[in-house]
Amino acid sequence: MNYTNLPHTNLEVSKICLGTMTWGKQNSEAEGHEQMDYALEQGVNFFDTAELYPVPAHPDRKSETEKIIGTWFKAKGNRDKVILASKMAGKADFTKFIRTGGFTRDSIIDAVEGSLDRLQTDYLDLYQLHWPDRNTNYFGKRGYKHSGTDLWEDNIHQVLETLRDLIREGKIRHVGISNETPWGTMRFLEESKVHASLPRIRTIQNPYNLLNRLFEVGLSEISMREKVGLLAYSPLGFGTLSGKYLGGMKPATSRITLFPQYDRYSSETAVAATAKYHKLAQENNMSMAQMALAFVNSRPFLTSNIIGATSMRQLEENIASIDITLNEEVLKGIEEIHNMIPNPAP
Secondary structure, rough: OEEEEEOOOOOOOOEEEEOOOOOOOOHHHHHHHOOOOOOOOOOOOOOEOOOOOOOOHHHOOHHHHHHHHHHHHHHHHHHHHHEEEEEEOOOOOHHHHOOOOOOOOOOEEEEEEHHHHHOOOOOEEEEEOOOOOOOOOOOOOOOOOOOOOHHHHHHHHHHHHHHHHHHHHOOEEEEEEEEOOOHHHHHHHHHHHOOOOOOOEEEEEEOOOOOEEEEHHHHHHHHHHOOOEEEEEEEOOOOHHOOOOOOOOOOOOOHHOOOOOOOOEEEEEHHHHHHHHHHHHOOOOHHHHHHHHHHHHHHOEEEEEEEEEOOOHHHHHHHHHHHHHOOHHHHHHHHHHHHHHHHHHH
């Protein structure tokens, strides 16, 4: 395993992060425990979860994933071996059963304390805001439509102030953002620069894969210059970049088959690009999944690549991608495809 530091900290995290959003829906508690056992044995010391998980979000399985991790910690007694990250859901129609008030002080405190209780731990190493609590474009929206009545910016100081107080209480150690834009990222950074007592954003968890490299437009420069590390999620585009959906295939237990509403990586242009990446991988004697993951692993702005799996075979292959180095010929081929069909799945 390769390791790097969480930016501006002394926390050493594996460059492969174990994603957990299927546990409690597609995976049972026992399977989640098995995945954590294996990942830790392979040197993966960084786990990411969220109060929203499992996905799709539903009141009947609210925060089941955190509960599964909590029972594993209790059974194994190895909390000190894991760098643990979780996330707070913002206001949205699909999460009204969690909260409706957004990132208020009371909501943030309640969210953190709820996660700690379910995870059976006293602290979180990294706590993230799952998506912006304002009108902007994320979750596949290409364009931004401005609303002059959106006063979210007035709340940013209070958000960071509340997170600072939770850090002082020892309940969280560091903070990050997720599904953010360049403007939002810089506003968080600016606020903590102007007010030195406020915590600095360490990481940004955004989608990044061969079909969606929008992070490279704007955010990558911020990441490198400000040292805000990318935690790349969906590195396989909901499994699309494993090639299992090519030719119209619909594996019975796969995510897109079970939940067809997750069509972010299924457009005609995304399918065309996927076929080209598949051919490139075959020509270079590797699986497309490992090529796709190795590409993400190689990016200079990456802190950790969040992989997920519903089977142990997938988990083993995904973690093993850390040992693959793409040669110049493959990297050139990737760029040629990207230039031909850039970012078909924003």
